[in-house]
Amino acid sequence: MDLVSLLPELLKGILHFTWGNALMIAAALVLIYLAIYKEIEPVLLLPIGFGCLLANIPLAGMTAGEGMMAVLYNAGISTELFPLLIFVGVGAMIDFSPLLAQPRMALLGAAGQFGIFGTLLLAILIGFPLNEAASIGVIGAIDGPTSIFVATKLAPELLAPIAVAAYSYMSLIPIIQPPLMKLLTTKKERLIRMEYTPKPISKKTLAFFPVLLTLVVGLLVPEATPLISMLMLGNLLKVSGVVDRLSKSAQNEIINVATLFLGLTIGATMSAASFLNLATIKILGLGLLAFVLDTVAGLLFGKLMAVLSRYKINPLIGAAGISAFPMAGRLAAKVANDEDPDNFILMHAMGANTAGQLGSVIAGGILLAIVSKLI
Amino acid sequence: MDLVSLLPELLKGILHFTWGNALMIAAALVLIYLAIYKEIEPVLLLPIGFGCLLANIPLAGMTAGEGMMAVLYNAGISTELFPLLIFVGVGAMIDFSPLLAQPRMALLGAAGQFGIFGTLLLAILIGFPLNEAASIGVIGAIDGPTSIFVATKLAPELLAPIAVAAYSYMSLIPIIQPPLMKLLTTKKERLIRMEYTPKPISKKTLAFFPVLLTLVVGLLVPEATPLISMLMLGNLLKVSGVVDRLSKSAQNEIINVATLFLGLTIGATMSAASFLNLATIKILGLGLLAFVLDTVAGLLFGKLMAVLSRYKINPLIGAAGISAFPMAGRLAAKVANDEDPDNFILMHAMGANTAGQLGSVIAGGILLAIVSKLI
Amino acid sequence: MDLVSLLPELLKGILHFTWGNALMIAAALVLIYLAIYKEIEPVLLLPIGFGCLLANIPLAGMTAGEGMMAVLYNAGISTELFPLLIFVGVGAMIDFSPLLAQPRMALLGAAGQFGIFGTLLLAILIGFPLNEAASIGVIGAIDGPTSIFVATKLAPELLAPIAVAAYSYMSLIPIIQPPLMKLLTTKKERLIRMEYTPKPISKKTLAFFPVLLTLVVGLLVPEATPLISMLMLGNLLKVSGVVDRLSKSAQNEIINVATLFLGLTIGATMSAASFLNLATIKILGLGLLAFVLDTVAGLLFGKLMAVLSRYKINPLIGAAGISAFPMAGRLAAKVANDEDPDNFILMHAMGANTAGQLGSVIAGGILLAIVSKLI
Amino acid sequence: MDHGLSSIVYGQMDINMSDTFIQALQITALGMGLVFGAIILLWGMMSLLTAITADKDSFHASRGRASAASAPVMDGELKAQAAAVAVAIALAEQQTSLAHPLPDPPTAFVSAWQLGMRTRQMYQKGDSFRR
Amino acid sequence: MDHGLSSIVYGQMDINMSDTFIQALQITALGMGLVFGAIILLWGMMSLLTAITADKDSFHASRGRASAASAPVMDGELKAQAAAVAVAIALAEQQTSLAHPLPDPPTAFVSAWQLGMRTRQMYQKGDSFRR
């Protein structure tokens, strides 16, 4: 053994460190900082940031071959198991009764998906091929699991920037949406009060809804079946009221473990070599646009509904149709409340918000169906 | 892109829908209905029903290739991991002290396995090959994990109807058993009261029992080792009293997650194409017979023990020897109690019931050993 | 079917039973006994003992091919997932503030690793090849996951005796260390009291520490990245205070399930055929030596620090630098307290103990780096 | 990886891109149409579902409607107090709501709304309906 | 998949089926014999195990036996009350017991039995042993 010849070998970590690694580690530290000190989506940004850190430590071997991150990626991202398991947990936390009590709110969940297609158009315009443009567009679903599911199918090489954009901007919704709301609605519109005289929803309806929805969406858009069915499975576990054990498992161990592993592995795809390029910057820009387009389309459709309903509908709830459950719903209610402290539109906004969740999954499935056929 | 040519493509889900799918979806809805509104084995029938729903949505792609259900099937059913993990949890919930306090109750756990072999005979008679007949017979184990374990080894193509029969009839035990109990026992027999003057079972005995049982059964019936050892591992985690963390994990996250995934994947094997055939109907019929034969054999053996003990033993506890832990034990106690409100035979019935659980696993292993050698 | 020819087949389990199996089963029973009645590391010794039992039941088929233990081994040991997940949980339970409050305690965590290299020397001397000698040496890390991680990489064929030695001796620390402590320190030294006037550690420091440590250790010793990063991830989940869900998951379901499966699969590698040989006995002897060497080196370094600090440092805390978190730390405090009931050195000992945990991982990574290059 | 440039350089590519863009426009039209179609179907399905099950739950339904209909508004001064409560709730929720996809159990917002309504009813003084 | 018909059509198949049936009968005899053999062995093992450990726990054992042996029956009127309690418990358990394989922790039945026994003892009035 020649110890002197060993020494450079022992410094190999530092010798292989690149400026790209340094930049990505800085980005990782920013994500971790936002998660801890700004409490922005910490359950996702903290693991993503930590995964990014790991991916940029040279020769650590965690993201290649039999490394832990590679093992988790193959087990849960390639197979789409992690996003689907997260949906089981999210489903067990969603309450569809505000939507079932006011079914017309569903329309807002359709309008709020325009950002998907608008962003696809823009991505095509600046030169992305169709499969990649569609994956970028689906950032406009404003729903992490849907974005990851579609991107994994159409353009897995873009998964990292797409997931990062989806989750980062989602956490910035309280900053992105209010200026648009104020710009696109008049004070008079924001002051509209809405009656909430809901039909009471029976337990039977609540239990039949997820089953029926799985069937109808599954038959119409087979590509959306995995996403919608797992969301509805989680919801059925909860509302059925007879499988408390499984419902609690879905809301706790299943979603927690899947979220931790998903965050880590998504972060671990952010190595300097694959992340630092022009495409990433474009995707981050297009992703922001997707959020803006969604919100604008939702608000404009809300204004249309306000007119058609003779101003019985507050257009602000249109902004809740973009998905981003449950933040967007609460934000719309808060903006109305800030304008008039006596104006409560939370239940209507939550109806639009859950509709946006469904609309996002359906739009993701439709996009997947069309684009899979064309490429 | 020719949009007109795309439209049929977009309706492909409905175009591929068959009458068989409709029938299976109706069956799925019945299972879900029974689970939610009749509360029949909801932790299993609800996931099985939902899995069946998913398997019959055309082109959803969840049960083939890299679909979620296929991934879970390969991970947990092919490897037998899910039934074995469920056994770890079940073991952590079983209390063997009623059996240890009255060891002769063990005999009833042997008699209650006759349904396995009787059904095998009938299945051979109506033309099933040996491996399939044995798999059908093991429905008579009246224990989900044992049925699934043996069927996976001998005839995986019949797994769906076997699992469905096992779990459905298990939930119908309060309907199947009482008429047989009243038919085969006299009122005088049902009125027999039993002394319960148990030897107190020390913690040391309780902890040594699962270890010893694993060794003895493992050496005698190696094929039963996976099942019996995981049941006993769970029990050891509980009775040892020193690994509370692991015992709670077994009783909660491990069994909950395994049960949810097992139910879903079993249900997802119920596609119209593979489930709707004459064999399935025969299996469902034979499965019902297996339950009847088990109960009859158990009761007749109970009557024999009643005679031999000079009517110190109530023959009703024979019906608890079929396994179906813990429902069969409670049901026997209830029937005796209905006849004479002052007659308490619950502890004796639970002794026979836990013996039936052991007998089922042993019989499953013996069947597997014999049939594996012959085919 | 010739039933008579079947009978020997049915006794095959007993016919294949060897004296070696009997011996290993006796060993398994001893491990289970120690776990339950002496409460020595029950969360590990109980599963290891039970796994050993399973591995020595002939023809049970659990440890080969598609058997459950083989499936778990491939899923979690070959991939190193189980030890790493255990580290996520351990990290979420460690408190680094005593170390951060007295950074010089870190030095003791370096001294306590001498056993690794001393044992490597001895193993070379008695003829083990370098890869095996290094794996045996890493028993001196006195940290289960580190030992398993390094042994899996360098000499997986020795995993069973190494893991058994690591965990068994760790549980015997209250017996191994005190005589050495009394032999190597004077009463005057043991009576030294230490001031504990810690700098208060801010939440910011606590959160930045695991991130910084991952980066620094990762860049210097890439081979240690998987271990150190998962330990630090768990710690970050806890100290960040913003991802309570994930922190609780790490401290409960993740570590519990990984521990149960790790114990079982490690135990299941202890089949008579592969475990009963001279190498195992040598490894068990060398492992004990590793513990002794670690303690001696730690104490001697503690004495050196006592002299250099003009007897402001109690040398007993040197014995806490060996890792074995948190037992070694508590033991050192207890020995000082036994000597003088008014002497409290717990916080200093815990500082040295957490430093030992870090030192063990770093030393394991360095050893891996050097030996991987040489073989 | 530089998608932006590679397809603009040549005139022919430009034409191709134009084709692709037209295709993308068609996808957008078809996609948004289908999304709206599916959602409208969903709307109908939900209306039907609640209508069917409402018949069977008519007693509860009518009772529920009655209580909702009789919930009048409160007068000026008390409005402000109730609003203060509700805003406090909304703000408190906002703070805890950042952790998507792990939201609070949704009962939280139901009860927030109910609390708001109850506050209203508590302070009500027999005013006429506002409509 | 139609197993029923394919093997009855030909005479030769019928003979084969008959052979198979004899084989199945042998499997049944052997199988049930082995199951009973294994269970009888288990019985012996359990008796031995409890006998061995009972020696070491003789103090507790005798005490336990004494209290069990001294549990007499109660008289007519009170029996009905106790039975009502026990049946209520049994029914309550029955309702929660459907969710196999996720039964309640088995302490539930132990305590149910204990409750029944305690109810008896509570009402006991020094009657003689029933045997």
Added chain:
Amino acid sequence: MDHGLSSIVYGQMDINMSDTFIQALQITALGMGLVFGAIILLWGMMSLLTAITADKDSFHASRGRASAASAPVMDGELKAQAAAVAVAIALAEQQTSLAHPLPDPPTAFVSAWQLGMRTRQMYQKGDSFRR
């Protein structure tokens, strides 16, 4: 598997073993050197980290130091009582601490120490600093 014998039999092997041993000595020297190097770096890093963040937390820091510095010793009789409490705690912890790698949340030892310190402070009578 018999590593012990195979390499001692021949003289040549012996030489090889000697080479291997020298290599192992070099590994030991290099390894321990690197471990100490890494740990010293860690020491510096931790000192720097606490120094930097301490500046920003100076208010809390100084307050903390003050309270810690003012913690004096107690006199003989009370020492024994406090020690008894602390030892009881330590022993109780020791018993529950065997289950590595699943230790109690480390707050346990912090609070044990704090309890010991608080016990001291509770009994303190204005003695001078011991140093």
